[in-house]
Amino acid sequence: MTIPKIRFKDSTSNFIKLKLNQILKRYSESNLDAEFNRDDILSLSSIHGIVDRKGLLNDTYDKVNHLAYKKCRYKDFVYGKSISASYPFGLFKVNNCKDGLLSTLYYTFKVADNVSADYLDSYFSHLNRTNNFLRGLVLVGDRYITAESEFLLSGSITIHSDKNEQQKIADFFTSVDEKISLLKKKKELLEQYKKGVTQKIFSQELRFKDEEGKDFPEWEAKTLKDVTFKTDKKNRNRLNLPIYSVNNVEGFLPQSEQFEGLDSNEKGYDVSMYKIVGKNTFAYNPARINVGSVGLYKGNSEVIISSLYVCFQTSENLYDEFLLKFLKSYNFNNQVLRIAEGGVRQYLFYENFSQIKIPLPSIKEQEKIADFLTALDDKIALVEQQINKTELWKKGLLQQMFV
Numbered sequence: 001m002t003i004p005k006i007r008f009k010d011s012t013s014n015f016i017k018l019k020l021n022q023i024l025k026r027y028s029e030s031n032l033d034a035e036f037n038r039d040d041i042l043s044l045s046s047i048h049g050i051v052d053r054k055g056l057l058n059d060t061y062d063k064v065n066h067l068a069y070k071k072c073r074y075k076d077f078v079y080g081k082s083i084s085a086s087y088p089f090g091l092f093k094v095n096n097c098k099d100g101l102l103s104t105l106y107y108t109f110k111v112a113d114n115v116s117a118d119y120l121d122s123y124f125s126h127l128n129r130t131n132n133f134l135r136g137l138v139l140v141g142d143r144y145i146t147a148e149s150e151f152l153l154s155g156s157i158t159i160h161s162d163k164n165e166q167q168k169i170a171d172f173f174t175s176v177d178e179k180i181s182l183l184k185k186k187k188e189l190l191e192q193y194k195k196g197v198t199q200k201i202f203s204q205e206l207r208f209k210d211e212e213g214k215d216f217p218e219w220e221a222k223t224l225k226d227v228t229f230k231t232d233k234k235n236r237n238r239l240n241l242p243i244y245s246v247n248n249v250e251g252f253l254p255q256s257e258q259f260e261g262l263d264s265n266e267k268g269y270d271v272s273m274y275k276i277v278g279k280n281t282f283a284y285n286p287a288r289i290n291v292g293s294v295g296l297y298k299g300n301s302e303v304i305i306s307s308l309y310v311c312f313q314t315s316e317n318l319y320d321e322f323l324l325k326f327l328k329s330y331n332f333n334n335q336v337l338r339i340a341e342g343g344v345r346q347y348l349f350y351e352n353f354s355q356i357k358i359p360l361p362s363i364k365e366q367e368k369i370a371d372f373l374t375a376l377d378d379k380i381a382l383v384e385q386q387i388n389k390t391e392l393w394k395k396g397l398l399q400q401m402f403v
Helices: 053-057 117-123 127-135 163-202 320-326 330-339 363-400
Strands: 015-019 024-027 042-045 049-052 070-072 077-080 091-094 100-102 107-111 156-160 220-223 228-230 243-247 251-254 275-277 281-284 294-297 303-305 310-314 357-360
Touching: 042 100, 049 053, 049 091, 070 107, 077 117, 091 117, 117 156, 117 163, 127 363, 156 163, 163 330, 163 363, 243 294, 251 294, 275 281, 281 320, 294 320, 320 363, 330 357
Parallel strands: 243 303
Antiparallel strands: 015 156, 024 107, 042 049, 070 100, 077 091, 077 107, 220 357, 228 310, 243 251, 275 303, 281 294, 281 310
């Protein structure tokens, strides 16, 4: 029998292959006795597990017949039949929230005394393992899954035989999850701080000092028309230049990275109307600038981007990095909402973009502001890297600590 690649040093338990019906027992307990009320309704989240639905969705459930819901006790094991991108065949989670109620769409199980419910939760936290287990046991519809509990329980898994070792593994993964949660909270707090301080900077509530501790000159009221100019050089000679796109995270990036291997040059598309972009050129998507789809190209070699993008450069009295921070600010987005054109999808072309007001400090203060906000961005990016690294580490452990 295959054994896990990673085990604790003092591990002694064997591995046993069991059908789920040997360790789980389906039960359905009605709430007709009104033991629980609407505030006790729970839900199943692929990210958070079993959660207080009112707290998650801020619902009041005034019209919900809670008496028709089924009871779910703390440490019950739950199968959810809803379809999601990560879990197309449904998912299993242990109830680590509280005693409460679940919709009849869920199956609730009691876990055998010789098996740790948290261990099972960790076991089924691995996407591929869960999907491979459920694939042949359920039927997938447009929105929901058809699944018979008896058929689900006929599937087999291989687990550690000793419950103490099971719990030790579960506790270990709980500590990893807690570390990830702390990192995510840290990132959230940094983002909140950045948002608040950015608003204070562009409203001039917060000002910087020069190197001698003196005040910088007063800010000027300008429009983007005063400090930017449109660039619209077409690739009429069909130069074989790298093709780039712009998104709201990385800014400029190769088209093949943005659209999973797509390269318009390799596909033979007509790129004569694409726009040539040189160093220190801004570009934005006029239909997505409201969500931050803008970038500053800093490369030394020219590239091309779709003709749909609006391209522009800045005058000498505007520091590019300062403008980039302004274009991500509440001050800017608030103005975009007022002047963008269109119905369901709104657009901001350069003619309206250039009318947006920008508070303009001296170049030296612009540089200080940009450096300060960039340092915050770097801190946020570092925490994001730590989150990704820890989640990847956890994913590897989930794969290597189970059979």
